[in-house]
Amino acid sequence: MIVLQNVSKVYPNGTRALDDVSLQIEEREFVFLVGPSGAGKTTLIRLINRDTSPDSGNVFVENTDVTRISRREIPKLRRRVGVIYQDYKLLPGLSVRQNVEFVLKSTGEFNGRTSKWVDEALALVQLSDRADHHPHELSGGEQQRTAIARAIVRRCPILVADEPTGNLDHATSWDTIQLLVRINALGATVLMATHNREIVDTMRRRVIEIANGKVVRDELGGGYDG
Amino acid sequence: MTAKLNVLRYVLGAAMLGLWRNRTMTLGAVVTTAVMLVTLAAFLAINDTLNEMVTALGRKSNLIAYVRDDARPSRVTEIMQDLEQRPGVGEVVFVTKEDALRIFQERFFDQRDVIDILQANPLPASVELRMDDPAVLPALADELRGMTGVFESVAVPLDVVERLVSISNVSRAAGTAMIVALTAVALFVIANTIRIAVYARRQEIEIMKLVGATDWFVRGPFIIEGAFIGLVGATLAAVALVVMYLQVAPTITRLISFLPIATDVSFVRNLAVFIVLVGLVVGSIGSYVSVRRYLAV
Ligand SMILES: Nc1ncnc2c1ncn2[C@@H]1O[C@H](COP(=O)(O)OP(=O)(O)OP(=O)(O)O)[C@@H](O)[C@H]1O
Ligand SMILES: [Mg+2]
Numbered sequence: 319m320i321v322l323q324n325v326s327k328v329y330p331n332g333t334r335a336l337d338d339v340s341l342q343i344e345e346r347e348f349v350f351l352v353g354p355s356g357a358g359k360t361t362l363i364r365l366i367n368r369d370t371s372p373d374s375g376n377v378f379v380e381n382t383d384v385t386r387i388s389r390r391e392i393p394k395l396r397r398r399v400g401v402i403y404q405d406y407k408l409l410p411g412l413s414v415r416q417n418v419e420f421v422l423k424s425t426g427e428f429n430g431r432t433s434k435w436v437d438e439a440l441a442l443v444q445l446s447d448r449a450d451h452h453p454h455e456l457s458g459g460e461q462q463r464t465a466i467a468r469a470i471v472r473r474c475p476i477l478v479a480d481e482p483t484g485n486l487d488h489a490t491s492w493d494t495i496q497l498l499v500r501i502n503a504l505g506a507t508v509l510m511a512t513h514n515r516e517i518v519d520t521m522r523r524r525v526i527e528i529a530n531g532k533v534v535r536d537e538l539g540g541g542y543d544g
Numbered sequence: 545m546t547a548k549l550n551v552l553r554y555v556l557g558a559a560m561l562g563l564w565r566n567r568t569m570t571l572g573a574v575v576t577t578a579v580m581l582v583t584l585a586a587f588l589a590i591n592d593t594l595n596e597m598v599t600a601l602g603r604k605s606n607l608i609a610y611v612r613d614d615a616r617p618s619r620v621t622e623i624m625q626d627l628e629q630r631p632g633v634g635e636v637v638f639v640t641k642e643d644a645l646r647i648f649q650e651r652f653f654d655q656r657d658v659i660d661i662l663q664a665n666p667l668p669a670s671v672e673l674r675m676d677d678p679a680v681l682p683a684l685a686d687e688l689r690g691m692t693g694v695f696e697s698v699a700v701p702l703d704v705v706e707r708l709v710s711i712s713n714v715s716r717a718a719g720t721a722m723i724v725a726l727t728a729v730a731l732f733v734i735a736n737t738i739r740i741a742v743y744a745r746r747q748e749i750e751i752m753k754l755v756g757a758t759d760w761f762v763r764g765p766f767i768i769e770g771a772f773i774g775l776v777g778a779t780l781a782a783v784a785l786v787v788m789y790l791q792v793a794p795t796i797t798r799l800i801s802f803l804p805i806a807t808d809v810s811f812v813r814n815l816a817v818f819i820v821l822v823g824l825v826v827g828s829i830g831s832y833v834s835v836r837r838y839l840a841v
Binding site for chain 2: 396
């Protein structure tokens with residue numbers, strides 16, 4: 319499903335973000351990615367949708383080596399992988415609904431049928447009553463939930479969440495986790511980078527821990543600390 | 545199918561929105577393109593007129609080669625047949641001594657019989673050339689002058705033709721240089737407009753790419769914007785051209801009716817169509833260059 323083989327990534331400024339990382343995530347798995355700030359979690363996520371390329375090693379997504387695909391094939395990959403970005407990446411000029419619709423419009427998939435998906439996604443993150451607000455009119459948590467709605471609207475088979483609860487209170491964080499669990503139960507593979515100790519400790523799912531760009535722990539039913 | 549229509553609608557909508565958001569730049573680019581194209585049209589009209597003049601004057605100014613009285617007629621016929629095959633030569637006519645005398649008589653001595661006075665016909669026969677392309681006249685004249693056994697002398701009204709040909713050449717060179725410069729300016733302005741449009745939408749573009757938009761879906765609106773600028777500029781230029789034609793052509797034709805200035809309807813229509821096409825192409829190329837350069841998709 320998602321396989322990294324001996325992946326190393328050095329940014330142009332010389333930072334070694336990932337160092338010989340190998341891991342395998344099966345279809346329909348739910349995996350937490352933990353590790354201190356700067357460990358390389360976001361970098362790992364960016365490799366999966368070919369937002370960046372490794373300096374060495376291979377990254378397989380659904381049996382395709384995405385480090386080897388051509389430019390023309392990148393959109394196909396990205397339509398299979400929904401990403402919740404740590405910094406949301408919302409468009410300030412668009413309303414919540416328009417931000418979510420934007421995903422479908424960008425691929426020419428927006429129509430009467432898929433506009434229902436938008437309503438459903440907004441309902442799932444409990445933002446239906448904020449649909450016409452613009453990002454600057456939203457709280458941090460509401461912005462984060464907009465980003466979640468945008469990532470799930472296309473119903474991708476792979477959902478990658480980069481710190482999706484970073485700005486949420488206790489109750490909303492748990493709502494978000496429930497949502498991801500539900501999406502996972504519906505058949506999606508979910509990879510979630512997080513610093514939320516309580517959630518990881520309570521959920522007891524598979525935990526992959528990285529530190530200084532290396533995998534230091536890969537444990538089924540693990541907690542936040544080893 | 546509906547997906548394709550969706551894409552088309554999106555691309556067109558985004559293009560129009562982009563043009564509107566960026567309307568000051570858009571207007572500037574449209575005006576620049578229009579100015580460039582009006583100049584192009586003016587140059588083409590002038591050039592066409594000059595060419596017509598050269599041709600027309602060339603037609604009137606025959607080359608006349610006077611045949612020696614002792615030249616063999618078969619040799620003259622041979623030369624005439626050869627001349628007819630030459631490029632640029634329109635018509636080759638033989639004027640006999642009798643014809644020459646008759647023409648002379650008609651012109652100067654309408655009433656009297658010159659032969660009676662002169663006892664014999666002193667006028668030579670001649671070979672007259674009507675040219676399609678007067679530019680080849682000088683070389684041809686030199687060649688015939690070399691045939692001293694056949695021709696007494698060769699007369700060419702060279703000066704006017706040569707001067708016109710050289711004016712036409714200068715005008716063509718100057719016009720071409722101007723068109724190249726103006727096209728470069730129009731390309732630059734359009735490319736720059738699109739660059740700014742790309743910059744204004746860089747956030748949108750980043751997200752579109754991250755959620756799986758194809759390269760052409762991202763590029764499309766920008767290319768359409770450039771093509772649209774070119775098209776509108778060209779339409780303005782074409783309208784200006786037609787207005788100028790309607791206003792100015794009758795006056796010019798009246799003032800210098802002896803010159804074959806290109807003012808006929810079909811010429812103006814073709815020119816207008818050509819200009820619109822040039823505008824479209826320049827707009828598309830300008831935006832494509834910018835998109836390739838600044839969009840990295
Ligand atoms: N675009 C970049 N250019 C250069 N260095 C980068 C870039 N992005 C990240 N880095 C560096 O790479 C390392 C890993 O960064 P990354 O964003 O993957 O960490 P992270 O685990 O996601 O951290 P956090 O928990 O704070 O989000 C860090 O040292 C960071 O400074
Ligand atoms: Mg991160």
